[in-house]
Amino acid sequence: MEKARLLHLFGDLLIIVCVVILSLTFGQATTKEVEYQTRTLFKATYPEKNLTPPDKDFSIVIPKIGAAAKVIENVNPADPNEYLPALYRGVAHAKGTAFPGQFGNTYIFAHSTDAFYNVGRYNAVFYLLGKLNQGDEIDIYYKGEKIVYKVTDKKVVAAEDVKYLGKLGEWNTLTLQTCYPPGTTLKRLVVIADQVR
Numbered sequence: 001m002e003k004a005r006l007l008h009l010f011g012d013l014l015i016i017v018c019v020v021i022l023s024l025t026f027g028q029a030t031t032k033e034v035e036y037q038t039r040t041l042f043k044a045t046y047p048e049k050n051l052t053p054p055d056k057d058f059s060i061v062i063p064k065i066g067a068a069a070k071v072i073e074n075v076n077p078a079d080p081n082e083y084l085p086a087l088y089r090g091v092a093h094a095k096g097t098a099f100p101g102q103f104g105n106t107y108i109f110a111h112s113t114d115a116f117y118n119v120g121r122y123n124a125v126f127y128l129l130g131k132l133n134q135g136d137e138i139d140i141y142y143k144g145e146k147i148v149y150k151v152t153d154k155k156v157v158a159a160e161d162v163k164y165l166g167k168l169g170e171w172n173t174l175t176l177q178t179c180y181p182p183g184t185t186l187k188r189l190v191v192i193a194d195q196v197r
Contacts (some may be wrong), residue, residue, distance in 0.1 A: 032127045036065060053141040058100075060091060060108060060176075061139040065128035069110075071140075073099070077109055077165070087111060091125060094165055100142040101172065101195070107165050109177040111185065126178040130154070130189055138174060138193050149174045149193035156180050157188050164190050171195060 039046070046066030053059035058071040070090035076082045077094045086092045091110040098104030110126040132138075138149045157164070164175045172195035180189035 028127065036128050036131060039066075053139075054090070056141045056144050058093070058143075059141040060125075061141070062129075062132070062137075063139070064136050065131055067125045067128065069125040071108055077107075083109075083111070097165060097175075098172070100140040100147045100174070101145065103172060105164075105166065105173045105175055106140070107175045107177070111179050126176065127182050129176060129178050129191055130180070132191050138176070138191075140174065148196040150196055151191055151193045153192040155190055157190055159185060159188055161188065164192070171197070 038044075046063065050066040051061050051063055051068055053061050053068060055070045058073055059069065060071055061068045071093050072086040072090050073093045074095045075086045075092035077092070083092055087110055091108050093099070094107040094109060097107040100106050132151050132154060134151055134153070136151045138151065140147045140149065159179075164177065174193040174195070176191040176193075178189050179185050180187045
């Protein structure tokens with residue numbers, strides 16, 4: 001009888017641990033998704049305070065998904081010792097890519113997580129990046145100037161695919177990258193946008 005009670009208690013404990021791990025891993029993404037779907041259903045826009053750039057020297061604002069974050073410039077995307085501390089403070093501009101308004105490709109990235117227990121620390125601002133479609137606006141604030149981009153493409157690519165770090169077209173482009181699906185590091189979601197002339 002005592003053995004059966006212990007097994008039952010152990011089973012209950014396993015279920016609780018699994019629920020906690022799932023909540024930590026996907027809770028923030030689920031919350032953002034529910035908020036987005038509710039706003040879409042009721043055709044509500046995000047409050048202006050959600051769309052205020054945190055730093056006019058270098059920030060990103062995405063009106064459709066209510067995202068706003070400081071951009072940390074010149075971060076090595078291949079060095080976790082460099083990009084993980086940057087992603088605690090905002091999203092990262094990849095070292096060696098163009099700056100906004102310059103000819104070339106500006107590459108900004110964020111990661112969902114490096115482990116399930118860190119999912120809330122990274123990339124909450126890019127959880128809804130997959131909701132962007134062709135023609136959606138992305139605003140970059142750089143050195144006090146607002147630079148507007150329009151989405152031209154989005155795709156899911158392999159985690160090791162780095163070709164989007166290079167030049168992508170004949171004009172100023174912006175590439176946003178995050179982990180996909182949210183809360184994992186399996187693949188990458190890449191959104192490409194052209195600067196509005």
